[in-house]
């Protein structure tokens with residue numbers, strides 16, 4: 001791989017880099033510097049998807065017949081190559097979607113760790129021996145891959161999410177076709193190049209880029225695609241589920257969040273403030289696990305808000321490539337407009353704009369939105385119910401802890417939730433009563449660990465789990481085997 005100047009990413013099909021049959025390109029733009037073209041991606045259509053799926057189907061048998069440890073060795077090689085190119089991949093990520101270079105490096109390092117984790121999974125047991133009631137028979141379970149898996153991913157973690165889907169899919173014997181978000185297609189191409197250099201057999205790993213509305217359904221509804229793993233918005237995810245059910249394909253959805261942090265009266269306020277800032281505003285609030293609702297007990301509301309405002313005012317916005325930058329721009333013009341629209345709606349519905357709400361001075365050349373804090377937010381307001389996916393925090397004041405947990409649960413989502421308290425009773429009540437897939441005590445709502453199950457409840461998920469050893473449940477099918485001599 002060369003430097004990170006503007007370049008054109010090709011599709012990767014059957015072990016070959018190739019242009020889309022459409023002959024069309026789309027531009028990938030830098031949200032921190034309007035008009036800067038980071039590079040170009042293939043604007044593919046159904047015919048390109050058909051080629052990729054066919055290549056993945058052709059590679060199935062060879063790949064499945066390898067031992068898990070042999071498949072894992074390819075992942076170890078890919079991990080080493082990604083690690084060697086960490087700066088180039090991270091810079092491409094920052095220039096494509098705006099997160100700071102430090103965060104992009106951290107995410108890429110996380111991708112390396114995920115690859116190594118799943119490489120090791122190739123050596124672990126996959127079934128159980130179960131005693132049959134027939135004493136002359138043997139019964140056991142084993143697992144088989146789904147076949148061809150479609151991997152459809154969003155722009156907010158353009159390295160970690162594709163890898164935490166592809167690595168388990170591959171080590172458990174599937175072949176994959178990746179469809180990355182167009183906004184971060186060049187970053188995806190840099191990662192796929194690492195898989196290419198690792199020497200995966202042709203057709204095991206494929207990537208097709210283009211408009212989600214065009215090649216998304218072409219891939220997820222393709223009759224030769226056996227499984228679909230998706231992360232992104234609820235709107236798109238539910239559409240994928242309908243198509244998958246219609247043709248009996250297995251699917252996995254991880255979608256939106258509206259994650260609360262509860263600050264109890266006995267909380268360590270400095271810790272709670274730092275976690276609210278980090279969990280809510282890092283990556284410009286564009287994490288599905290980001291904090292967006294801040295539920296504070298009345299007794300400490302004023303000191304908490306005073307500390308929060310003091311800290312928010314210190315945050316440095318700017319181009320993610322600048323070492324001074326703490327928070328970059330929104331990832332795209334579309335995301336920027338969405339966030340500003342929600343801010344307007346918050347004001348119109350009567351929330352009090354305590355801080356931010358507009359464009360930071362001197363940063364007109366990018367899609368920047370100030371860190372924004374609303375007060376006097378009620379649970380039924382749009383900004384308390386809908387996922388904004390931007391640097392916007394909604395403060396909700398409550399009297400009791402019971403009221404706090406009730407407010408925390410008063411949304412259709414259930415991905416991640418935090419509480420700050422020293423009281424073990426409060427912790428146990430929160431763990432038991434909070435309807436979320438990730439519940440975190442005295443820790444921010446973001447920052448999941450790769451070895452643990454990840455996923456949401458309610459409308460955040462299709463209720464499977466990714467990451468850790470939980471991932472095997474989606475990427476394989478169990479066979480119960482009965483053998484009589």
Ligand SMILES: NC(=O)C1=CN([C@@H]2O[C@H](COP(=O)(O)OP(=O)(O)OC[C@H]3O[C@@H](n4cnc5c(N)ncnc54)[C@H](O)[C@@H]3O)[C@@H](O)[C@H]2O)C=CC1
Nearest residue numbers: 153154155180181212213216217232233236254255256288
């Ligand atoms: N729960 C989770 O783990 C995560 C959820 N998200 C959610 O995703 C959203 C932001 O990410 P976006 O990329 O904008 O989401 P999105 O849903 O617009 O796109 C996600 C992926 O789906 C593709 N796509 C678009 N239309 C499609 C269709 N009709 N059929 C198949 N694929 C299609 C896109 O090209 C992209 O690759 C937010 O709502 C965020 O909360 C994002 C990251 C993680």
Ligand SMILES: CCCCCC(=O)O
Nearest residue numbers: 287288289446447448
């Ligand atoms: C798609 C959401 C990824 C969550 C990553 C984190 O909270 O560390």
